[in-house]
Amino acid sequence: MATRLRKTRKLRGSRTHGWGQVGQHRASGHKGGLGVSGQLKHHFSSMLRDNPDHFGHDSTRPPHSNDAKRWAAVRDLGDLYERHGREEGGRRIVDLRAAGYDKLLGGGSPGGAYAVIVDRFTPSAAKKVSDAGGEIVGQDDAGAQEIRVEGDG
Incomplete structure (x- = not known):
């Protein structure tokens, strides 16, 4: 080179x-x-x-909600009962609404009969809680009305 x-x-x-x-x-x-x-x-x-539009926001973009959703699984009901639960008339009641949870998911097994108060729940969560002898008060995934799912016990 x-x-x-x-x-x-x-x-x-x-x-x-x-x-x-x-x-x-x-x-x-x-x-x-x-x-x-x-x-x-x-x-x-x-x-x-x-680039005069470099700073600022785009006003045509719709605002989005920043509300964080909290879920609890069926397997966590024992721990949630210890922290947020109460007993009335021999029933173990877990109020997930008061604890700040929005929905009960169906993962795991409940490990006991609990009466669960929650805004929304999945069908598998309702089946597992009712099979264990508990009940759920709230709305299911599809429904707008409040329903009660009770078990055998």
């Missing part, structure tokens, strides 16, 4: 190699940063000219 014919060989000793004052063509310091840096500071006027 004939490196002796390249422009760099001719520019040896010239300090800036044709890039003007010392410091130009070095990183990005002379232009105020890389990319979109300084949009609210020293590049503000450029931002207003080139």
Whole structure:
């Protein structure tokens, strides 16, 4: 490779190699940063000219709810009873509404008969709780009316 014919060989000793004052063509310091840096500071006027909608929100986008949903599984009823449960008339009652849970899911097995108060529940959760001799008061996945699912016990 004939490196002796390249422009760099001719520019040896010239300090800036044709890039003007010392410091130009070095990183990005002379232009105020890389990319979109300084949009609210020293590049503000450029931002207003080139991309005036860069900051702010899009008002046509509908707002979304940030309400976090909490679920509990059937396997957790024992622990939830110890923390949030009460006993009335010989029945163990777990009030998931008061504990902040929105829905009872059907994972696991209940490990006892519980009367569960919850806003929503799955069909498998209702079957498992009723098979264990408990009951659920709330709305099922499809229904809008409040229903009561009771077991054998």
